[in-house]
Amino acid sequence: MSRRDDLHFSLRRTLEKDGWIVTDDPLILVLKQTLLKADLGAEKFFTAEKAERKIAVEVKDFDSPSVISELEKTMGQLQLYQWALEEQQPERQLFLAVSQAIFMKHFQKPIFQLAVKRNTINLLVYEPKREVILQWIVH
Template sequence: MSRRDDLHFSVRRTLEKDGWTITDDPLILVLEQTLLKADLGAEKFFTAEKEGYKIAVEVKDFDAVSVISELEKTMGQLQLYQWALAEQEPERQLYLAVSQEIYIKHFQKPIFQLVVKRNKINLLVYELRQEVILQWIKH
C-alpha cells in the first residue's frame, strides 16, 4: 500500500474515532461536466436540535520533491473542489488534512501561512500514529 493510501485510511479512522460518519469515500464532485474526487466526505451530528455539520476532506502529505509545486497543485485542487461544493453541496465545508509533523514542518513557513490565509483554507491537523485530531483551523 502506498503512503498516500496509508494516510487516507489513517485520516478516515481518525475522523471515525472522533465521531464522524464517513458518507463518501471518495466524495465525487462535478464541475462543468468534469468529475472531481475529494478524498472523503463526512458528517458529524452535534445535538438533536442542530443540523448535521458536513465536511469534505482532502488529505495531503507534502512529500514531493518540490514542496512549493505540491502547494501549487493542492491550491488548484482545493479551488476546484470549493467551486464544485458551492454548486452541489454549499453546506459542506472543505478541509485540508495534514499531519502534525507536516503542519509544523511546512505550515509555519510564511509562504504557507500566506496561501492558507489568502485562500481561506480550513485545516484539519491530526496525529498520525495515535489517529487523533489535534486542531481544526477554520478560515
C-alpha cells in the same frame, strides 16, 4: 500499500473515532462536466447545537521533491473542489488534512501561511499514528 494510502485510511479512522460518519470515499464532485474526487466526505450530528455538519476532506503529505510545486497543485485542487461544493453541496465545508508533523514542518513557513490565509483554507491537523484530531483551523 503506498504512504498516501496509509494517510488516507488513517485519516478515515481518525474521523470515525471522533464521531464522524464517512459518507463518501471518495467524495465525487462534478464541475462543468468534469469529474473531481475529494478524498472523503463525512458528517456529524452535534447534539448541543442540534445541527449536522458536513465536510469534504482532502489529505496531503507534502512529500514531493518540490514542496512549493505540491502547494501550487494543492491550491488549484482545493479551488476546484470549493467551486464544485458551492454549486452542489454548499452546506459542506472543505478541509485540507495534514499530519501534525507536516503542519509543523511546512505550515509555519510564510509562503504556506500566506496561501492558507489568502485562499481561506480550512485545516484539519491530526496525528496519524494515534489517529486523533489535534486542531480544526477554520478561515
